[in-house]
Amino acid sequence: MVVAASTCRTETVFDYSWMNVVVAYWNRYPNPSSTHVLTEDTIQREVRDGKLYSRRLLSKTNPVPKWGARFYNNVPVKIVEDSVLDPVKKTFTTFTRNLGMKKIMKVDEIVVYSEQKDGKTLAVRRAYISSQVFGFSRAIRAFGIERFKSNGNKASNGFNHVLRRMFPHSQLVIHPQPSIATASSASELAVATVATTSSSSGNHNKSETFKSAAKVGYEFFKCHASKIAQLFSVRN
Amino acid sequence: MNSIGEDCNELKKQYDACFNSWFSERFLKGQTDDSACAPIFRVYQECVKRAMKEQKIELREIETEYTTSSEYDNSSSSGGKQQQSKS
Numbered sequence: 485m486v487v488a489a490s491t492c493r494t495e496t497v498f499d500y501s502w503m504n505v506v507v508a509y510w511n512r513y514p515n516p517s518s519t520h521v522l523t524e525d526t527i528q529r530e531v532r533d534g535k536l537y538s539r540r541l542l543s544k545t546n547p548v549p550k551w552g553a554r555f556y557n558n559v560p561v562k563i564v565e566d567s568v569l570d571p572v573k574k575t576f577t578t579f580t581r582n583l584g585m586k587k588i589m590k591v592d593e594i595v596v597y598s599e600q601k602d603g604k605t606l607a608v609r610r611a612y613i614s615s616q617v618f619g620f621s622r623a624i625r626a627f628g629i630e631r632f633k634s635n636g637n638k639a640s641n642g643f644n645h646v647l648r649r650m651f652p653h654s655q656l657v658i659h660p661q662p663s664i665a666t667a668s669s670a671s672e673l674a675v676a677t678v679a680t681t682s683s684s685s686g687n688h689n690k691s692e693t694f695k696s697a698a699k700v701g702y703e704f705f706k707c708h709a710s711k712i713a714q715l716f717s718v719r720n
Numbered sequence: 721m722n723s724i725g726e727d728c729n730e731l732k733k734q735y736d737a738c739f740n741s742w743f744s745e746r747f748l749k750g751q752t753d754d755s756a757c758a759p760i761f762r763v764y765q766e767c768v769k770r771a772m773k774e775q776k777i778e779l780r781e782i783e784t785e786y787t788t789s790s791e792y793d794n795s796s797s798s799g800g801k802q803q804q805s806k807s
Contacts, residue, residue, distance in 0.1 A: 503744075503748060506743075506748070507740075507743065507744050507748070510736070510739065510740060510743065511740065513721040514721055521721070522722065523721065523722045523723055523724045524721040524722075524723075525723050525724050525728070525732065525768050526735070526736075526739070526761075526764075527765070527768060527769075527772075527779075529739075529754075529761065530754070531747070531752045531753075531754045534752050536743075536747060536754075541724060541768075541772070541777070543724060562777055564779070571747060571748055571750070583777070583778075583779075
């Protein structure tokens with residue numbers, strides 16, 4: 485069994501107070517960048533020691549084009565999000581991970597939202613991605629999660645949109661309105677030709693499919709590793 | 721936003737509305753009593769649990785709660801299957 489893991493850390497500053505950010509957080513779907521998020525449910529919630537503990541279940545569509553569908557189930561991906569909100573210390577920590585398909589890829593993300601000295605809100609995101617599938621794990625290890633990282637700012641646009649809508653007069657510094665990211669990782673990755681070759685094998689056995697696909701090309705996995713990583717992520 | 725159970729959408733909407741006003745008007749202002757939305761939450765929960773059962777969504781595998789950042793940082797180099805311990 486091959487397990488490779490990759491971690492990354494990104495920081496995003498939201499030009500809104502911590503209070504505004506946490507209020508908007510519970511209302512961040514739908515937004516223009518989140519068309520792939522299908523459902524959102526709170527499945528547990530309690531106040532303990534003055535802190536709010538929540539567990540939410542999200543489902544996202546699979547943005548995999550038809551030719552890729554046979555490599556993993558084309559069903560909505562479920563994501564569980566646990567969070568702890570401390571209203572006194574003004575910290576909000578979310579921990580998300582995918583349910584199922586963990587052998588293909590596990591994406592765990594921890595985001596801590598805290599108040600900066602200037603009154604804005606800092607979000608520190610750590611993502612931990614691992615896979616037991618040889619091709620994927622190699623791809624993850626080799627290319628790291630650069631793409632995952634580079635999309636960080638675009639991805640927070642969805643949340644910023646919600647913040648602007650909910651608190652139109654509370655933005656702490658006025659920036660030119662950023663264009664809304666369309667969150668279509670699939671379209672950014674142009675390796676369809678390689679993948680088409682591999683999908684023509686017609687083999688529906690999953691492990692066999694992965695074995696044969698592993699030979700097809702490193703680019704294929706690189707593409708899919710980043711795509712699945714984004715699929716299992718809930719940054720938008 | 722929709723619920724995972726189509727028939728839970730209305731309950732979810734009611735609960736979310738209750739929670740949002742409780743959260744900003746009370747909780748963030750220091751009142752930790754969360755009984756205000758408890759009745760609607762209970763009904764909504766029953767609905768969601770039923771929907772999850774129907775869709776065979778198992779939460780067993782997510783029994784572990786938070787792992788600390790250090791565990792993540794350590795496991796990234798070892799590359800082994802990480803054991804998450806309940807704190």
